[in-house]
Amino acid sequence: MFYKIVIFIIIIIIFSLKNSLANCDFDQSKYIREFQEVNSLKSIKINVNKKRKFYKNFARIFSSNSENIPLNLKKKFKADLIVNYNFGSCYYKAQIRQLGDWKDHIKVINGKPFRSLKVNLENGNIFNSVKFKLYIPETRKSYNEILGSILLRKLGFLSPETFETKVILNGSRFNMIFQEDIVKEFLEKNLRREGPIFEGDESLLWSYKNKENFKLEDMSLSRLVNNKWFLRGESSEYISLKAFSKLQNSYLYYSDDFTNSLSLFLNSREDNIFKDYFFILTAMNGWHALRPHNRKFYFNPLLNKFEPIYYDGNLNLNSPIYMDLANGIHKEDFKIFSKNYKFLKIRMLNEKNIKENILKDFKTRVISYNNNLDDFFNESISTVLDNSKFIQDLIDQNSKINLIEKNKDELVNGYIKRVNFHNINQENIIYLSRDKLQYMAHFQNGQKSKLSSLEVSNILRTNSLNNRRIVILDYHDDNKNKIYFKKPTELSETFINGEIIHSPGIDFNSNKDKKILNLYQSNPYDWIIFKNFDISDWVINFFGSKKNKITNTVPQRFNNQGLTGCLNFYNSKFDNITFNVNDGMCEDSINLINSNGSINLIKVKDSFSDGLDVDFSNLRINNLIIENAGNDCSDFSAGNYYIDQSNLNFCSDKAISIGENSNISLNNVKVYNSYIGIASKDSSITKINNLDLNNINTCVSTYNKKQEFVGSILQVKNMKCKNFITIQNADKLSKIIFENKNEF
Numbered sequence: 187m188f189y190k191i192v193i194f195i196i197i198i199i200i201f202s203l204k205n206s207l208a209n210c211d212f213d214q215s216k217y218i219r220e221f222q223e224v225n226s227l228k229s230i231k232i233n234v235n236k237k238r239k240f241y242k243n244f245a246r247i248f249s250s251n252s253e254n255i256p257l258n259l260k261k262k263f264k265a266d267l268i269v270n271y272n273f274g275s276c277y278y279k280a281q282i283r284q285l286g287d288w289k290d291h292i293k294v295i296n297g298k299p300f301r302s303l304k305v306n307l308e309n310g311n312i313f314n315s316v317k318f319k320l321y322i323p324e325t326r327k328s329y330n331e332i333l334g335s336i337l338l339r340k341l342g343f344l345s346p347e348t349f350e351t352k353v354i355l356n357g358s359r360f361n362m363i364f365q366e367d368i369v370k371e372f373l374e375k376n377l378r379r380e381g382p383i384f385e386g387d388e389s390l391l392w393s394y395k396n397k398e399n400f401k402l403e404d405m406s407l408s409r410l411v412n413n414k415w416f417l418r419g420e421s422s423e424y425i426s427l428k429a430f431s432k433l434q435n436s437y438l439y440y441s442d443d444f445t446n447s448l449s450l451f452l453n454s455r456e457d458n459i460f461k462d463y464f465f466i467l468t469a470m471n472g473w474h475a476l477r478p479h480n481r482k483f484y485f486n487p488l489l490n491k492f493e494p495i496y497y498d499g500n501l502n503l504n505s506p507i508y509m510d511l512a513n514g515i516h517k518e519d520f521k522i523f524s525k526n527y528k529f530l531k532i533r534m535l536n537e538k539n540i541k542e543n544i545l546k547d548f549k550t551r552v553i554s555y556n557n558n559l560d561d562f563f564n565e566s567i568s569t570v571l572d573n574s575k576f577i578q579d580l581i582d583q584n585s586k587i588n589l590i591e592k593n594k595d596e597l598v599n600g601y602i603k604r605v606n607f608h609n610i611n612q613e614n615i616i617y618l619s620r621d622k623l624q625y626m627a628h629f630q631n632g633q634k635s636k637l638s639s640l641e642v643s644n645i646l647r648t649n650s651l652n653n654r655r656i657v658i659l660d661y662h663d664d665n666k667n668k669i670y671f672k673k674p675t676e677l678s679e680t681f682i683n684g685e686i687i688h689s690p691g692i693d694f695n696s697n698k699d700k701k702i703l704n705l706y707q708s709n710p711y712d713w714i715i716f717k718n719f720d721i722s723d724w725v726i727n728f729f730g731s732k733k734n735k736i737t738n739t740v741p742q743r744f745n746n747q748g749l750t751g752c753l754n755f756y757n758s759k760f761d762n763i764t765f766n767v768n769d770g771m772c773e774d775s776i777n778l779i780n781s782n783g784s785i786n787l788i789k790v791k792d793s794f795s796d797g798l799d800v801d802f803s804n805l806r807i808n809n810l811i812i813e814n815a816g817n818d819c820s821d822f823s824a825g826n827y828y829i830d831q832s833n834l835n836f837c838s839d840k841a842i843s844i845g846e847n848s849n850i851s852l853n854n855v856k857v858y859n860s861y862i863g864i865a866s867k868d869s870s871i872t873k874i875n876n877l878d879l880n881n882i883n884t885c886v887s888t889y890n891k892k893q894e895f896v897g898s899i900l901q902v903k904n905m906k907c908k909n910f911i912t913i914q915n916a917d918k919l920s921k922i923i924f925e926n927k928n929e930f
Contacts, residue, residue, distance in 0.1 A: 209277040209278070210274060210276040210277070212273055212275075214896055215897050217271075218871060224551055226273070228270040230268075230312070230354070231268040232355050232356070233265060233266045233268075233356060234355075235263065240356075241299060243259060243284070247284060247289070247301075248289075253288065254289070255286060260284045261284070263281070264279070266278070267307070269310075269312055279309055280307050281305075285319055285320070286302045287388070298358040300355075301322070302319070302322050303355075304318075305320060310893065311895070313347060314869075315372075316894050318366050319364075320363070321363040322360075322363075329350075330503050330566075332349060333548050333562075333566055334472065334496075335347070338466070340534065340544055343493075343496060344484060344493055344494065346366045346368060348551070349364050350363060350552045351364045351553070361553060368482055369383075371894040377780060378484065380412075381485050381487045382429050384408050384410055384429070385481060386477075386480060387409040390403075391406055395610070401608075404604050405605055405610065406437075407649075407657060407659075408433050410430060411482075411647070417643050421742040421745055425487045426646070427642075427661040430661060431660055431661040433483060433485075434658070435594060435597065438597040440478050442600045464476060465574070465577060466529065466570075468507065469574045470502075471503070471505050472501045474500035481494070482495035482496075486748075487748025488747070488779065503566035504565040507576055529574060529577075541567060598660070601614075602614055602630055613630075613654060613656045614656075615627045615628065617661060617662045618637075618642065619662045624637065625639070627658075645657075683720060684719035686715070687717070687747070688715065689714070691709050692708070694706065700725075701725060703725070703727070704727045704729070705726070705727065706729050707728075707729065707752065709731050710731050712731065713747070713749055714753060714754065715754040716754070716758060717757060718756075718758065720759045724764070725763075727767075728776070730768055730770045731769065749777070751772055754777045754778075758783075759782055760782070761783050761784055763785050765785070765789065766787075766789045767788075767790045767791070769791075769793075770792075770794060772794065773796060773799075774795065774797075775790050775794075776797070776798050777799045777800075778798075778800045778801070778803055780802045781803045783805065784805070787809045788809070788812075789812070790812045790815070790819075791812075791814060793816060793817075796818045796820075797812040797818070798820040799821045799823075800825065803825040804827075805825070805828075807829045807830070809831045811832075812834045812837070815837050815838060816838050817838055818839050818841075819837035820841070820842050820843065822843070822850055823844075824847055825848055826850075827848065827849070828853075830854065831853070832856065834855075834856070834857045834860065835858045835859055835860070836858075836859045837857070837861065840863075841860045841862065841864065842864050844872050846868050847869040848870040849871050850870070850871075851874075852872070852874045852875070852877075854876045855876065855877045856878045857877075857882065858879070858881055859881045861884070862882070862887055863879045863884065864887070865886075865887045865889075867887075867888065867890065867920075868891055868895035868898060869896050869898065870899075871899050871901075872900045874903065877906070878905075879905075879907040882909070882910045885910050885913050885914060886914050887916070888916045889920055890919045896919055898920045898921075899921050899923070900920075900922045900923070903925040903926060905924065
């Protein structure tokens with residue numbers, strides 16, 4: 187009996203290891219960068235576990251009486267995926283289901299069932315995507331979608347990775363359009379921090395309660411897509427609801443008056459991003475993406491504004507624009523533009539190097555590039571330029587009209603009247619407010635009801651709760667979490683082109699002649715962010731508050747502005763800058779985001795958690811000194827970095843953590859009295875010359891942590907490690923290369 191138990195345990199352990207590790211027939215550590223190159227993919231093979239039920243589901247959809255695909259028939263099926271690359275194959279587990287609203291997403295070709303699919307990988311990724319869609323090409327106008335998504339990315343808009351690939355579905359071969367899903371991995375790949383993603387709510391549009399399609403469009407508002415992010419804590423709840431309130435107001439305005447149905451501008455008084463998006467989508471004949479129910483939005487908490495995300499444009503790139511009802515564009519739509527508006531980004535398509543880069547990307551995203559596609563490319567670029575000129579001439583000739591302003595009460599009352607007119611059983615929350623640890627819902631009938639965070643997140647995602655249709659129309663802030671803007675005269679005169687935002691407890695003094703800025707916290711939660719700065723030769727000193735240092739902890743990793751650091755720089759350029767940071771009680775004492783340039787010195791001492799965190803940046807640091815960090819001394823993500831001298835001491839976790847597709851070169855590194863010396867992970871490549879470690883648990887480590895990445899490579903030349911427990915720790919996907927291990 188004991189023998190059988192031992193054998194059983196061994197089998198379970200072997201089975202668990204097999205399923206927990208990536209299953210590829212080649213050494214993945216040799217192809218870390220190739221894993222991200224689209225032209226390395228040869229085909230995706232999908233084998234559905236329960237084929238009979240899968241095809242029965244296909245038949246039920248195909249023979250159903252409705253024009254659209256019924257939601258109850260979008261069943262999930264388990265499947266095995268074999269992803270074939272130029273250098274080998276990987277095997278993944280996945281869930282798949284029918285994709286699409288209309289029946290053009292399901293057809294029979296040469297007697298073979300063909301359908302668009304939504305795929306969710308249970309392990310592994312394809313080009314950093316763990317969730318993606320496989321479209322029948324005609325549903326996205328094939329090469330129009332591929333080239334259009336590239337054009338939008340080159341012009342600076344959020345647009346999903348899209349390419350043509352071979353798919354073998356249960357033995358049947360098809361060419362399909364691969365498109366990554368709009369989720370966390372998409373944001374991070376586009377150098378954005380995770381934040382709330384919204385879209386138009388389509389739940390009322392397709393034959394709801396036997397109503398005609400689009401009959402209830404004047405009731406259709408917005409919804410939160412990633413409600414799990416909402417549930418991460420008080421800060422993410424606050425950010426999501428503030429953003430939702432603003433977006434819901436735009437949808438209420440649209441549902442009240444369809445005359446400007448294509449505009450739906452947000453941030454229109456702040457910048458031109460939505461006007462630019464409207465302009466270029468129109469030039470690409472992508473009016474379908476401008477319909478409010480197809481709109482997708484990312485709220486950038488660091489910028490405190492929305493950004494449009496491209497989705498489902500039904501693009502027609504090589505067709506001229508005609509101002510008629512047939513293509514959904516009207517001359518009046520452009521009267522919302524001011525006469526001095528110019529779409530400046532269109533100039534980029536006339537630049538030879540940019541056009542060549544677009545062509546190069548297009549060639550790598552089609553299976554077989556030929557003369558026909560070459561003609562399509564040239565005609566498309568030429569037509570988009572001509573269409574842009576046509577639109578710009580319209581704007582120049584038009585006299586601007588102002589939208590009629592309506593207050594929130596008018597919009598809400600008008601919406602409730604439309605709900606009553608349609609006789610739909612829907613409960614309307616006039617506004618939601620925070621009540622200590624719960625929310626208070628104020629209904630239109632005067633009743634109040636307490637809701638948990640989970641209940642609120644479900645309403646935001648589905649506009650329903652416990653089989654009752656419920657819509658939140660507004661959120662009232664309790665005014666406890668204001669954003670404080672302050673541009674002191676002295677700093678404004680010095681830093682002309684930037685923006686400073688900070689909590690009320692931050693104080694400062696500066697010496698303009700000596701270029702020294704001193705910043706002081708009044709309490710451990712105080713923070714400051716510098717945006718869009720270009721600064722040279724300054725010394726910036728940050729002094730944290732030691733008040734209640736031991737007992738106070740931050741309730742969530744980031745605060746209500748999406749910031750993790752006490753001292754933060756965003757989208758900034760440095761030249762010979764020095765940072766001295768002491769006693770930081772935030773998640774990061776100093777956080778540098780989307781920044782580049784050279785830094786003379788970063789010195790951080792006595793951090794509550796991480797000392798230094800750098801994201802999405804390209805930096806050269808001459809000297810890095812960090813002492814006594816409650817977590818990692820330094821953390822580098824998604825960027826390119828060079829550090830000449832590093833001295834790190836008393837790091838509770840990792841001295842230097844490198845992750846999320848980073849390239850980093852380290853020269854002359856000293857790490858003492860820390861848990862892990864160097865950790866390289868998640869598609870990162872780390873090169874070190876001269877590494878000196880003493881009193882370390884693990885000297886160096888490489889591994890894969892997040893599903894959307896692969897392993898890592900750590901290359902060390904001249905390493906000394908004294909008083910250690912483990913020299914190296916590398917998983918099966920990663921590799922450590924030692925040159926001249928001098929002393930152990």
